[in-house]
Amino acid sequence: MDRNLIIRPLKRSDHDEWRRLWTSYLDFYETAVSEEVYQVSFQRLLSHEIGEYRCFIAEMAGKPVGLAHFLYHRTMWSVEDTCYLMDLFIDPEVRGKGIGRALIEKVHETAKQDGVPGIYWATQEFNYKGRMLYDQVATRTPFIIYEKND
Amino acid sequence: MDRNLIIRPLKRSDHDEWRRLWTSYLDFYETAVSEEVYQVSFQRLLSHEIGEYRCFIAEMAGKPVGLAHFLYHRTMWSVEDTCYLMDLFIDPEVRGKGIGRALIEKVHETAKQDGVPGIYWATQEFNYKGRMLYDQVATRTPFIIYEKND
Amino acid sequence: MDRNLIIRPLKRSDHDEWRRLWTSYLDFYETAVSEEVYQVSFQRLLSHEIGEYRCFIAEMAGKPVGLAHFLYHRTMWSVEDTCYLMDLFIDPEVRGKGIGRALIEKVHETAKQDGVPGIYWATQEFNYKGRMLYDQVATRTPFIIYEKND
Amino acid sequence: MDRNLIIRPLKRSDHDEWRRLWTSYLDFYETAVSEEVYQVSFQRLLSHEIGEYRCFIAEMAGKPVGLAHFLYHRTMWSVEDTCYLMDLFIDPEVRGKGIGRALIEKVHETAKQDGVPGIYWATQEFNYKGRMLYDQVATRTPFIIYEKND
Numbered sequence: 263m264d265r266n267l268i269i270r271p272l273k274r275s276d277h278d279e280w281r282r283l284w285t286s287y288l289d290f291y292e293t294a295v296s297e298e299v300y301q302v303s304f305q306r307l308l309s310h311e312i313g314e315y316r317c318f319i320a321e322m323a324g325k326p327v328g329l330a331h332f333l334y335h336r337t338m339w340s341v342e343d344t345c346y347l348m349d350l351f352i353d354p355e356v357r358g359k360g361i362g363r364a365l366i367e368k369v370h371e372t373a374k375q376d377g378v379p380g381i382y383w384a385t386q387e388f389n390y391k392g393r394m395l396y397d398q399v400a401t402r403t404p405f406i407i408y409e410k411n412d
Numbered sequence: 413m414d415r416n417l418i419i420r421p422l423k424r425s426d427h428d429e430w431r432r433l434w435t436s437y438l439d440f441y442e443t444a445v446s447e448e449v450y451q452v453s454f455q456r457l458l459s460h461e462i463g464e465y466r467c468f469i470a471e472m473a474g475k476p477v478g479l480a481h482f483l484y485h486r487t488m489w490s491v492e493d494t495c496y497l498m499d500l501f502i503d504p505e506v507r508g509k510g511i512g513r514a515l516i517e518k519v520h521e522t523a524k525q526d527g528v529p530g531i532y533w534a535t536q537e538f539n540y541k542g543r544m545l546y547d548q549v550a551t552r553t554p555f556i557i558y559e560k561n562d
Numbered sequence: 563m564d565r566n567l568i569i570r571p572l573k574r575s576d577h578d579e580w581r582r583l584w585t586s587y588l589d590f591y592e593t594a595v596s597e598e599v600y601q602v603s604f605q606r607l608l609s610h611e612i613g614e615y616r617c618f619i620a621e622m623a624g625k626p627v628g629l630a631h632f633l634y635h636r637t638m639w640s641v642e643d644t645c646y647l648m649d650l651f652i653d654p655e656v657r658g659k660g661i662g663r664a665l666i667e668k669v670h671e672t673a674k675q676d677g678v679p680g681i682y683w684a685t686q687e688f689n690y691k692g693r694m695l696y697d698q699v700a701t702r703t704p705f706i707i708y709e710k711n712d
Numbered sequence: 713m714d715r716n717l718i719i720r721p722l723k724r725s726d727h728d729e730w731r732r733l734w735t736s737y738l739d740f741y742e743t744a745v746s747e748e749v750y751q752v753s754f755q756r757l758l759s760h761e762i763g764e765y766r767c768f769i770a771e772m773a774g775k776p777v778g779l780a781h782f783l784y785h786r787t788m789w790s791v792e793d794t795c796y797l798m799d800l801f802i803d804p805e806v807r808g809k810g811i812g813r814a815l816i817e818k819v820h821e822t823a824k825q826d827g828v829p830g831i832y833w834a835t836q837e838f839n840y841k842g843r844m845l846y847d848q849v850a851t852r853t854p855f856i857i858y859e860k861n862d
C-alpha cells in the first residue's frame with residue numbers, strides 16, 4: 263500500500279471534500295440527491311449511533327481521494343450483524359494505486375473488530391473496473407437484485 | 413387473491429410452523445443455522461424494535477404456508493429508510509396461488525405506511541421460479557452481489 | 563420417455579405443421595420472418611447439403627408437437643466440426659413430458675454419429691422454463707453474446 | 713486509427729506469428745489444442761472455401777500484433793448467412809490503440825461486402841477488458857450459451 267495513503271474515519275472538517283467525492287459517485291450512477299439528503303446523510307455519517315451508516319475517507323498526501331460508506335444490519339443467518347458496504351468511490355485520477363482495496367479491507371477489519379464477521383456489497387454487472395478489483399478481494403455470489411419502488 | 417389467504421404478522425404461537433417454514437427455506441439454499449440462531453431470530457422477529465427484522469405469515473385455511481422476513485435500514489439515497497425483503501418462502505405444494513405476490517405486496521404496503529418508500533431483495537440468478545414472479549411484480553436491477561467473509 | 567413420442571427427420575409433408583411450430587417459436591421471441599425466409603429455410607432444411615441446417619420433428623400420437631433446427635460448422639478448437647442447436651420449440655400444451663430433452667438428445671446423438679462431438683446453443687438469460695431443462699442436460703458456460711448489425 | 717496499423721488477410725508467411733498469437737489466445741482461455749489442430753486450422757484459414765473460417769491479421773509497423781477468426785454460416789432468420797466472429801486477440805502490450813475495434817470493423821465490412829449483414833460473437837461474462845470495447849461497438853444481447861460435450 264502506498265505509504266502516503268491513510269484510511270481514517272470521516273471528520274466534520276471533511277464536509278466539502280466528502281461532498282465532492284459523493285457527488286462524483288452519484289454522477290457515476292447518473293443520479294443526484296436533494297440538498298436535504300446531502301445534509302442529513304452527512305450528519306448521520308458522523309453520529310455513530312446504532313443503525314447509522316459510517317464513512318471512511320482515503321487520504322493521499324493529505325487530500326481526501328476516496329470514501330466508503332457502510333452500515334451494520336441484522337441478518338437471519340447469524341446472531342451477529344452483517345456489514346453492507348453501501349458505496350465505494352475513488353477519484354478517477356488516483357485509481358490503480360490500491361486505494362479501493364485498502365478501503366474495503368479497512369471496512370472489513372473494522373467490522374470484524376465490531377463483531378460483524380462478513381461484509382457484502384452490490385455493484386452493477388457492467389462495472390468492469392470495479393469488478394476487476396472485487397474479483398481479487400472478494401467472492402462473487404450468484405445473487406442479483408430486484409426492486410419495487412412504485 | 414385466494415379468499416382463504418390471510419397475510420398477518422408473526423405471532424408467538426406460530427413458533428413451530430415458522431420454524432418448519434424457515435427450515436424449508438434454508439434447505440432450499442442447502443444451508444442450516446444453529447439452534448441459537450433459530451431462537452435469537454424468532455425473538456427478534458417479535459421484538460418490534462428499531463433495526464430488527466419483522467415477519468409476515470401467509471395463512472391458508474388456517475395453516476401457515478409462507479413467510480416473509482424484512483428489515484428497514486438506512487440508505488444514502490434518501491432521508492427515508494429502505495426496506496430489505498430478506499427472505500420469502502412458500503410451501504412448494506401451494507405455489508402458483510399468488511401467495512408470494514401477496515407477501516411481497518404486504519411488505520411493500522407496510523413499508524410505505526411506515527414511511528419507507530421502496531423495497532428490494534436479492535435472489536440467485538438461477539432461481540427461475542422465483543424470478544417468474546419477481547419479473548411480474550418488480551424490476552430487475554443490473555446489480556450483482558459480492559461478499560467477503562474470510 | 564413417452565412411448566407415443568417419436569423424434570424423426572423433417573419430411574416435405576410436414577410443411578404446414580413445421581410452419582406452425584416455427585411461427586410459434588418466432589412469436590415467443592416477438593419476431594417474424596418474411597415469406598421468402600419461410601420458403602428458403604424449408605428447402606434448406608430438406609436439402610441435406612453440407613453447411614445447411616437440418617431439422618428433427620417431435621411427433622406425439624402422430625402429430626408434430628416440437629422441432630429442433632441444427633447446423634454443423636467449423637470450429638478452431640478441433641478438427642471436427644461443432645454442432646449449433648439453433649432453435650428448439652415445443653408446443654406449450656405438451657411441455658413437461660420430456661420432448662425438449664428428447665430433441666436435444668437426438669441432435670446430440672446424431673451429431674456424434676456424424677463425427678461432431680459437441681453441441682451448443684444460446685438462450686435468453688430469462689428463458690426460465692428452457693433453462694430448467696438445460697441445467698439438467700447441459701452445462702451453462704460463462705459466455706454471453708454480442709451482436710453488430712448496423 | 714493508428715496510421716501504422718494495417719488490417720489484412722492472413723498469408724502463408726504469417727504462420728509463425730499467427731501461431732504465436734493464437735497460442736496467446738488459447739493461453740488466455742487456459743486451454744490448448746493439439747499440433748494437428750494447429751496445422752489443420754491454418755490450412756483451413758487459407759483455403760477460402762465455402763464454410764471455412766477465415767482470418768484477418770492486424771499488423772503494426774510491419775509486425776503482426778492481433779488476429780480475428782471468423783466464419784459465415786446459415787441462419788434461420790434470414791436468407792443471407794450470418795457471420796460468427798470466433799476469436800479476437802490483440803497482443804497485450806499494444807492494447808488500447810484501437811486494434812480490436814479495427815479488426816471487428818474489418819470483419820463487419822468484409823461480411824457486408826460478402827452479402828452477410830450481421831456479425832456476432834461470444835465472450836466470457838467476466839472478460840471485462842473485452843467488454844469495455846464491445847459495449848462501444850456492438851450490442852450486448854440477453855443470450856447466454858449452454859454446451860453439451862459428453
